[in-house]
Amino acid sequence: MSRFTIGKVAEAAGVGVETVRFYQRRGLLAEPSPVRTLFREYPESTVDRIRFIRRAKDLGFTLAEIGELLALSEIPHESRGKVKQLAEQKLVAIRQKLVDLQQMETTLSGLVQDCSGRGSLDGCPIIEAMIHEPTKCDHRGN
Structure with a gap:
């Protein structure tokens, strides 16, 4: 699995480094721990997560709503009903x-x-x- 520094994550996701940090402060992205180097490294999946956040923002979802959608997406057996309900409300x-x-x-x-x-x-x-x-x-x- 590839790992990226914050600059590489930001570049791959098409956002700035401060956006990545902001999403971390808001609890939408996990804080990475230093792994093999002195730099914090992010898993490749972080890029997809940031893209998800950006797309959801473009559709009008608030960061709190996006957090809820992200939490739902991490529950393997969750039904689509709750996601649809959130989208209908939006x-x-x-x-x-x-x-x-x-x-x-x-x-x-x-x-x-x-x-x-x-x-x-x-x-x-x-x-x-x-x-x-x-x-x-x-x-x-x-």
Whole structure:
């Protein structure tokens, strides 16, 4: 089995050394011990684990959720049900974000259309809407 220094792991996974260290601090990667040299060496599987983390992040999973997915992936007889449930929950959250973004786009588009872009800020519809109107796109009160 090949072993890599932190620089080689980072390079092979397409991330920086600090990213590898960050994932270690977050508990997503195990801290390697010095093996044959003074340098800490990582197993080859660390590269795949980092790629997994990056892909999951690209799909919108948080680091905590990724930790849960990684833990599930290490249980040989775990059913796919829990993984699917986590993915379904993420999908619902993404769809809600899309609805929120569409509402934001509609509101801001209207404000931009209402603003001439000329003159002083007195009566500017964009500024006035931010001062006097509740945020229409934030239906959760955040």
